[in-house]
Amino acid sequence: MSPAQQVWTVGICVLGTVAMRFLPFLAFGRGRRTPEFVRYLGRALPAAVFGMLVVYSLKDVSLVSGGHGVPEVIGIAVTVGP
Template sequence: MIQTVQQSLLIIAVIAFGTLLTRALPFILFPDSNKTPAYILYLGKTLPFAAIGLLIVYCLKNVSPLAAPYGIPEAIAIGAIVLLHLKLNNTLLSIGGGTVLYMLLVQLAFG
């Protein structure tokens, strides 16, 4: 479906407004003059771990231990991520290194 210039501009304006609103809303709801509510502090401490757990489950949902390659590349990459994080204590480097290792394993060793 081809859109007119006015339709395209309206879509861009709505998306820009939505983006601006989502960026400004926390500052509007929780100004510096007020104390941050306890439940927001709680969510700030627990949600990152929940998000990582959700990503792990999502990434491993289609891995079958009964079909080749039996989840071996995933297990090796997860082990590398854990070891890198324990040794270097750098989340970005751990995830990046594990991702690169996984892609190499899938493309070269188990492809």
């Protein structure tokens, strides 16, 4: 990839990121109430994402061979922590 293509690629990525960051402020500006569905997603999605990450991380763990999932259990215990 040439330097010009690299600059264009980075520039487009920056513009896309900035647009996605400011879009909610433009769509739900001051004086407007945030739709109930969007508020529901704000409450429900964080737990759903963490659940998906746990399932994805543990999908290939075998309890009948190797370490029997001990490293994964230790990792979860350290992450959840006291």
